[in-house]
Amino acid sequence: MSALLSGLAQVLHLLLVLAAAPVLVGLVRWLSARLQGSAGAPVLQPWRDILRTMQRPPVVGEGTSWLFRAAPAARLAVLAVAAALVPSFTAAMALAPAADLLAVTGLLALARAIAALAAMDSGSAAGGRIASMAMSRGSLAMPALILVAFVLALASGSTNLAILAGLLHDDAPGLRAAGLPLALALLAGAAADTAPGAAPDVSGRHSALGEAADALRLLVWLGLAAVLFLPPGPPAGAAMADTALPEVLGGWLLGLLLWTAKMALLAAGVALASVLPVGPARRHDGPWLALAALLVLLGALLLFAGQVWA
Amino acid sequence: MSALTLAGMALGVAALLALALAAPLLPRRLASGAGIALCGAGAMAALAWLAAGIPGARLVLPFPVAGLPVGLVLDGVSAFFLLAVLPIGAAALVSPAIPLRWLLLLLAAVMLGLLAADARTLVLGLAAAATAAIVLAHPPPTVEVPAGPSPANVLTTAVLAPLALYVLVRVPFDLAEPPQAGWWPAWWALALLVPGVAAAVLGSLRAALALEIAAILRAAALAQAGLVTIGLGLALAARAVDHGPAGSLAMGGALFGVLAFGWLQALLGLAGSAVLHGAGTQHLDRLGGLIHRMPITTAAVLVGGLMLAALPPGAGFAAAWMLLQSAMLLPRGDGLDGWALGALAAAGVALAMALLSLAAVRLIGVGFLGRPRSPRAAAADEVAPAQRWAMLMLCAALLPICLFPGLVLSLATPAIRLLTGTGVAGQAGALAVAPGPLLPGYGAAGLALLLVLAGALVALVVRPHSPPGHRAAPAWEGGQGPAPAWLPFGDPATQVGASGFSQPVDHLRGALQPGLARLRRWRPRLERWVAAWRRAFPSLGWVAPAAVLLALLLALAAGLW
Numbered sequence: 076m077s078a079l080l081s082g083l084a085q086v087l088h089l090l091l092v093l094a095a096a097p098v099l100v101g102l103v104r105w106l107s108a109r110l111q112g113s114a115g116a117p118v119l120q121p122w123r124d125i126l127r128t129m130q131r132p133p134v135v136g137e138g139t140s141w142l143f144r145a146a147p148a149a150r151l152a153v154l155a156v157a158a159a160l161v162p163s164f165t166a167a168m169a170l171a172p173a174a175d176l177l178a179v180t181g182l183l184a185l186a187r188a189i190a191a192l193a194a195m196d197s198g199s200a201a202g203g204r205i206a207s208m209a210m211s212r213g214s215l216a217m218p219a220l221i222l223v224a225f226v227l228a229l230a231s232g233s234t235n236l237a238i239l240a241g242l243l244h245d246d247a248p249g250l251r252a253a254g255l256p257l258a259l260a261l262l263a264g265a266a267a268d269t270a271p272g273a274a275p276d277v278s279g280r281h282s283a284l285g286e287a288a289d290a291l292r293l294l295v296w297l298g299l300a301a302v303l304f305l306p307p308g309p310p311a312g313a314a315m316a317d318t319a320l321p322e323v324l325g326g327w328l329l330g331l332l333l334w335t336a337k338m339a340l341l342a343a344g345v346a347l348a349s350v351l352p353v354g355p356a357r358r359h360d361g362p363w364l365a366l367a368a369l370l371v372l373l374g375a376l377l378l379f380a381g382q383v384w385a
Numbered sequence: 386m387s388a389l390t391l392a393g394m395a396l397g398v399a400a401l402l403a404l405a406l407a408a409p410l411l412p413r414r415l416a417s418g419a420g421i422a423l424c425g426a427g428a429m430a431a432l433a434w435l436a437a438g439i440p441g442a443r444l445v446l447p448f449p450v451a452g453l454p455v456g457l458v459l460d461g462v463s464a465f466f467l468l469a470v471l472p473i474g475a476a477a478l479v480s481p482a483i484p485l486r487w488l489l490l491l492l493a494a495v496m497l498g499l500l501a502a503d504a505r506t507l508v509l510g511l512a513a514a515a516t517a518a519i520v521l522a523h524p525p526p527t528v529e530v531p532a533g534p535s536p537a538n539v540l541t542t543a544v545l546a547p548l549a550l551y552v553l554v555r556v557p558f559d560l561a562e563p564p565q566a567g568w569w570p571a572w573w574a575l576a577l578l579v580p581g582v583a584a585a586v587l588g589s590l591r592a593a594l595a596l597e598i599a600a601i602l603r604a605a606a607l608a609q610a611g612l613v614t615i616g617l618g619l620a621l622a623a624r625a626v627d628h629g630p631a632g633s634l635a636m637g638g639a640l641f642g643v644l645a646f647g648w649l650q651a652l653l654g655l656a657g658s659a660v661l662h663g664a665g666t667q668h669l670d671r672l673g674g675l676i677h678r679m680p681i682t683t684a685a686v687l688v689g690g691l692m693l694a695a696l697p698p699g700a701g702f703a704a705a706w707m708l709l710q711s712a713m714l715l716p717r718g719d720g721l722d723g724w725a726l727g728a729l730a731a732a733g734v735a736l737a738m739a740l741l742s743l744a745a746v747r748l749i750g751v752g753f754l755g756r757p758r759s760p761r762a763a764a765a766d767e768v769a770p771a772q773r774w775a776m777l778m779l780c781a782a783l784l785p786i787c788l789f790p791g792l793v794l795s796l797a798t799p800a801i802r803l804l805t806g807t808g809v810a811g812q813a814g815a816l817a818v819a820p821g822p823l824l825p826g827y828g829a830a831g832l833a834l835l836l837v838l839a840g841a842l843v844a845l846v847v848r849p850h851s852p853p854g855h856r857a858a859p860a861w862e863g864g865q866g867p868a869p870a871w872l873p874f875g876d877p878a879t880q881v882g883a884s885g886f887s888q889p890v891d892h893l894r895g896a897l898q899p900g901l902a903r904l905r906r907w908r909p910r911l912e913r914w915v916a917a918w919r920r921a922f923p924s925l926g927w928v929a930p931a932a933v934l935l936a937l938l939l940a941l942a943a944g945l946w
Binding site: 134135151153156178196198202204233280 | 673674676677694695696697702706709710712713714716717724727728731732734735736738739740742743745746747749750751754755756817820821824825826827828831832835836839840842843844847850851852853854855856857858859860861862863874875879880881885886887888889890
């Protein structure tokens with residue numbers, strides 16, 4: 076029964092994130108348009124774009140190889156796996172044993188590498204420039220996320236997301252204080268990784284797959300922030316063996332509401348950050364890394380102090 | 386059984402030596418084939434011995450060498466390192482650019498060093514290996530072998546590196562066996578961690594900035610040796626703070642790294658040789674578009690790059706994962722030292738992973754994708770079948786390493802138990818590696834299966850909603866017109882180059898500049914000494930320093946004895 080429920084939860088979760096990712100992007104765009112005083116496209120516009128461009132055959136540059144043509148689907152598949160691993164409405168899913176924060180970091184890096192290779196295969200000036208920017212920004216996002224995982228694992232002894240999900244809200248007095256700088260470091264990494272840079276020379280189906288992958292990437296980063304740092308965590312034990320079915324379903328529903336609220340809040344934060352001139356200028360990447368490193372250090376120190384004086 | 390395997394290994398060393406002596410008389414193909422067969426048999430024997438899990442054996446040669454008895458030993462550590470090094474040797478033997486005689490001598494010396502039971506034999510092996518390596522690194526310049534680092538150097542370095550790391554493993558962990566845990570303060574581990582972090586970060590930074598394939602691979606090898614050293618430092622610290630699981634995971638990560646990184650360097654070294662041979666250059670700014678002309682080599686580089694970049698489900702990621710988990714467990718031991726040491730190691734590993742992934746993408750993207758940057762690259766030829774097969778076989782050998790790191794870890798279990806005193810209880814599963822029993826970990830095979838399933842799902846969903854096929858058209862060049870007829874593959878200047886790609890990272894080097902400048906102040910002094918030596922002995926070249934080194938090491942051996 077419990078195995079069946081966790082499998083069901085996994086499938087529902089996957090469907091949820093695949094459906095929600097373009098909506099999330101649409102929400103961010105709509106909010107930032109509203110904040111700048113314009114009407115903004117409807118929230119479902121990214122979904123419409125994806126479905127429309129999907130129906131056109133792609134035009135590829137002359138001289139591109141099989142890698143360029145395979146990359147959009149491969150990148151979407153990698154990010155779909157990453158999104159399937161980050162919990163949403165419940166942490167008790169079938170793939171929970173594989174949901175390692177470091178593995179998710181690696182999958183994000185893999186998707187970034189695939190995108191950069193495809194951009195370089197196009198052989199155009201814009202492709203090379205975008206690949207270079209994406210890789211150097213991404214190589215700042217990756218250590219930030221790994222170090223966040225390091226500090227969280229100091230408290231929990233594991234980097235598994237199902238274990239980390241409820242951690243910040245249950246016990247670990249030092250971690251609650253460390254949470255804010257760590258969350259900011261995570262967001263600095265997210266800002267570095269999801270910085271806008273449209274893939275050049277893609278069209279039709281490839282463009283649709285790329286849009287969907289970009290949306291999933293944003294959802295993975297915000298989902299990590301939501302599950303790790305925004306209280307309360309997903310209702311624990313929603314699929315335990317001794318819980319009755321109605322209670323499990325009630326827990327899922329509550330978790331779904333919580334997750335939706337948290338993602339909407341984070342989307343509002345992203346929209347606000349894209350409008351306000353906060354943080355270092357986007358052109359310079361070094362300050363982002365320094366900022367993230369300092370925040371992680373602060374988080375580790377707070378955690379350390381909490382453990383020593385507890 | 387163990388004694389028999391050890392005797393076989395000793396015979397293998399003797400056979401390699403004999404082959405090295407006879408190499409000039411034999412056809413090259415015969416000699417290298419025999420060497421490859423010997424290496425393959427040795428690797429199989431080491432693998433079988435490790436899989437059988439039987440106790441080790443010692444052997445003293447019935448005849449003394451230079452009046453001194455020679456003792457050999459086969460235990461978990463030496464068998465694991467033999468398993469790591471012999472396939473690299475076989476790959477190096479395939480490459481036609483390496484002088485066969487010295488390579489066979491190097492292999493025999495490395496095997497002898499790995500099998501050594503006493504310091505004297507170890508020093509003998511080290512000295513012979515160093516001599517062969519010096520000769521191999523400085524071949525007499527000929528028309529077809531240009532001066533400077535070449536992919537062939539990468540291969541010989543990959544053969545030699547495990548021996549150096551073996552010494553680094555043996556000396557602090559085995560010879561200086563402490564009476565109990567906590568015998569030394571944990572911060573002594575800084576002696577390994579600081580050089581390890583420095584090598585990992587600086588090596589990966591240089592790999593992200595270097596312009597030639599061999600230089601990139603050498604820098605990456607430095608970074609990988611740094612990662613292995615970080616693992617050893619973590620294991621030392623874990624023993625001091627008395628945290629068994631952290632120590633065994635760190636040592637497991639280091640040993641896994643020796644095997645995986647060594648094979649990876651062999652693969653990429655072969656691919657680099659293929660590029661140098663097929664495209665006439667290894668300078669990234671003169672390559673490009675090789676994926677069309679050299680498909681097998683490009684596939685090998687893609688596999689190797691995935692591993693070099695520490696991306697899942699590659700083996701590089703598995704090694705980094707083990708090191709990071711060990712760094713995270715370290716603060717759970719006694720005392721407060723583990724906090725600082727773990728944070729240092731984690732920061733070094735994280736930064737090295739990120740920079741290595743940039744270096745790998747740059748190597749593949751600039752060198753093998755896009756448009757050709759020179760007429761020679763546009764007319765590149767795929768390499769000879771023997772080397773193609775060698776690359777494919779190395780890829781096939783790397784596949785189980787990538788997918789089942791737990792099995793490699795269980796092959797390394799005797800070595801880990803010997804070196805750290807703790808086993809890998811519950812850490813090395815068939816499908817996953819985990820920080821401890823009953824804890825979720827990293828399952829590479831499962832992740833790879835998920836990726837394949839997700840790819841199939843994407844294809845299934847997309848197929849009915851999208852018309853099949855694609856149309857090719859000239860790439861949009863930001864409004865520039867088509868290239869003139871005398872630029873048949875477009876204007877090279879409109880494509881990002883090797884140094885342009887890593888320009889954002891170059892700024893990072895600015896931050897490290899003051900410290901590096903201080904180190905660099907020693908360089909002219911060193912060069913002056915070398916120049917003075919060359920002036921004094923103009924005809925001897927590199928053989929003289931090698932002989933002096935050999936004499937010094939032999940004297941050291943006699944002293945130890």
